[in-house]
Amino acid sequence: MRRYDRVPHPYVLQPAMGQKPRLEPSDAIELDVTLIGHAAGYIAYVVRALQDAAATGIGPDRLVLDLEHVAPVPVTAASLSADPGERRGGLCVQALPALPPPCPKQVRVELLTPLRVQRDGHLVGPETFTPGDLLRNLVRRVSMLRQFFTDRPLEADFVALKELGLGLRARHAALRWVDLVRRSSRQDTVMRMGGIVGRFELDLTGAEPLWPYLWLGQWIGAGKGATMGLGRIGLFRALG
Known part of the structure; x- marks a missing residue:
């Protein structure tokens, strides 16, 4: 942990997929809220913070919102879905299962929102992306969240996990770069938040130790901006 100068946030905010880019009265x-580790004990404060933020308003025009309801999202370790449309939003107040489902031989990974991961200090583009870029980031993210927000730091052979990730190859990849911009009120500037979206398939035979990190990535996200919903991952049964 000496290499990192910033503690990750123990929450992830993810607007439900398919919503309009511009809000009207x-x-x-819908908003998915994932609380990680000890942060789950502060759900009442999170709900109050959302109420206050809604009343203050969002966007440059300060559109005021009302928090209508808080509902759990059922989370199980059931088999993978084949249809991305089966996933929906809500405010998650239900704990994940203790263990992920059995590792599938093949899985389709959907990069649902722009993924911003770095290699050698530079953002990775769709032409040079490898599954190892994603898995390396997820292992590091899970390790840091465990270190700071649970009572049990992650014990793993990180070198072996890195080697497994480097050996993975994306199959049937359809990736592209999407540019996003957001306005920072604190910095009073417009920030570019582009990243990779699309899908690819993985053969996890021999790389089963990486499966729990990939599975957790559905809720914790990956890469820069994961706290605000970037790097959102969906896992589905491979078509092939």
């Missing part, structure tokens, strides 16, 4: 929106 009377529009309803």
Whole structure:
């Protein structure tokens, strides 16, 4: 942990997929909120913070919102879905299962929101992306979250996990770069938040130790901006 100068946030905010890019009066929106480790004990404060933020307003025009309800999202270790449309939003107040489902031989990975991961200090683009870029980031992220927000730091052979990730190859990849911008009120500037979206398939035969990290990535996200919903991952049964 000496190499890192910043503690990760123990939460992830993910707007439900398929919502309008611009809100109008009377529009309803859904937000997934994932709390990690000890942060789950502060759910009441999180709900109050969301109420206060809604009343203050969002966006440059300060559109005021009302928090209508808080509902759990059922989370199970059931088999992988074949249809991305089966996933929906809500405010998650239900704990994940203690263990992921059995590791599938093949899985389709959907990069649902722009993934911003770095290699050698530079953002990785769709032409040079490898599954190892994603898995390396997820292992590091899980390790840091465990270190700071649970009572049991992660014990793993990180060198072996890195080697397994480097050996993975993306199959049937369809990736592209999407540019996003957001306005920072604190910095009073517009920030570029582009990243990789799309899908690819993985053969996890021999790389089963990486499966728990990939599975957790569905809730914790990966890469820069994961706290605000970037790097969102969906896992589905491979078509082939």
